[in-house]
Amino acid sequence: MRKAFFILTVVSLFFQSSCDDGDIITVEFDFDDTFALESCNDLVFYKTKNDPSESLSFVVKDINFEDLFALQAGEILEKTSNSNTFNYRTYTNSTLPSGLFCSPIPPSEVKIKEDYESNNNEAVFTTTLIEDDNDGIPAEFEDINADGNLDNDDTDGDGIANYLDDDDDGDNVPTKNETPNYTQADGLSNAQDTDGDDIPDYLDDDDDGDGVLTRDEESVDQNENPRDDVRDPDVGADYLNKDVSESVPAIAYREHTIYQTYTITLLIKSVNLEVITQNFDFGTLQDSSTSGTRQLTPAFP
Structure with missing residues (x-):
């Protein structure tokens, strides 16, 4: 202009x-x-x-x-x-x-x-x-309690509000990698929900519903990255496979980036x-x- x-x-x-x-x-x-x-x-x-x-x-x-x-x-x-x-x-x-x-x-x-x-x-x-987390979800859609105050929405209780938190549910899988599927036309209505519990994966600390927290499904590589722990390549990462429920407790969160x-x-x-x-x-x-x-x-x- x-x-x-x-x-x-x-x-x-x-x-x-x-x-x-x-x-x-x-x-x-x-x-x-x-x-x-x-x-x-x-x-x-x-x-x-x-x-x-x-x-x-x-x-x-x-x-x-x-x-x-x-x-x-x-x-x-x-x-x-x-x-x-x-x-x-x-x-x-x-x-x-x-x-x-x-x-x-x-x-x-x-x-x-x-x-x-x-x-x-x-x-x-x-x-x-x-400031924003650049997780693919506009900040106004991260007002989970819909009170107009973004700073009091902290799903994982880690002290970082969701709109600044690149891992909203604290499962060591970045929100942008949990397929929130935000579009301007449909909002978050098509967000991935692996276990069908009506909690989208990016807000669900147990994505596959097997009783083991996503961040604890690290039986292959203990590196605060559940995405590279894969027992069955045909299904995908263990944290998305309800038939793999071995727990190796995480000991730390991954570093977060705020833009x-x-x-x-x-x-x-x-x-x-x-x-x-x-x-x-x-x-x-x-x-x-x-x-x-x-x-x-x-x-x-």
């Missing part, structure tokens, strides 16, 4: 006017809603476009990048910068090279046509963090460029650093 701003101004501010009463032109900022990052001595947030070649760049001197990530899931973090420089540039180049903003001397092939600058703007970075997505937006207030004299929504940061993971292993009962 692209975002366009239309600003009217007197052309004599920029170009020689052929009319004494001042012509009116339209300056169109047709940039993406997202922006990128280059880390030099300072942080440079920028966006570029071709046809015509233009750039918006915002250099920040009073914020460390790590500061923008200092929050917990569910919190909103705001950081304000007052030591910065905002530039809108146009170029004669048909296309712009990479590495445009961190080079002390612009690449020789770059020809700047116009450069408008605004300094020491009040700028607000807003960061939000969403993190940070959303960082930038609003520049009271911009004082000649072509912008208003608050400016710079957009949302698009960078690999906004995605990450954290690992934890629950205490075993």
Whole structure:
């Protein structure tokens, strides 16, 4: 999606006017809603476009990048910068090279046509963090007690709420490998239920109903992974075979991975460029650093 701003101004501010009463032109900022990052001595947030070649760049001197990530899931973090420089540039180049903003001397092939600058703007970075287990089930479907609070749904009692728990039933088989079969049309109505007890496998700690907990069906390899214990290849793993009920008690849970997505937006207030004299929504940061993971292993009962 692209975002366009239309600003009217007197052309004599920029170009020689052929009319004494001042012509009116339209300056169109047709940039993406997202922006990128280059880390030099300072942080440079920028966006570029071709046809015509233009750039918006915002250099920040009073914020460390790590500061923008200092929050917990569910919190909103705001950081304000007052030591910065905002530039809108146009170029004669048909296309712009990479590495445009961190080079002390612009690449020789770059020809700047116009450069408008605004300094020491009040700028607000807003960061939000969403965490999820990426188990194939949308978080809203992991509200088992349907009370609207995802944090109090913990099927296996391991201290990790289901929407963050990549093994909801604590059987050492990841939820995504227990065939929840979520679809937008049918929800979880087609989730696999091996023993037919109306508890889907991903919430059932004894998938085959043989009286031995799934996590304890490790008679072949004791490695906290019931999926590789197979006595009868024609049936599959022992934890799905009701005719194999040998118990080798598990002694630990597997390490869990929680996936993190940070959303960082930038609003520049009271911009004082000649072509912008208003608050400016710079957009949302698009960078690999906004995605990450954290690992934890629950205490075993």
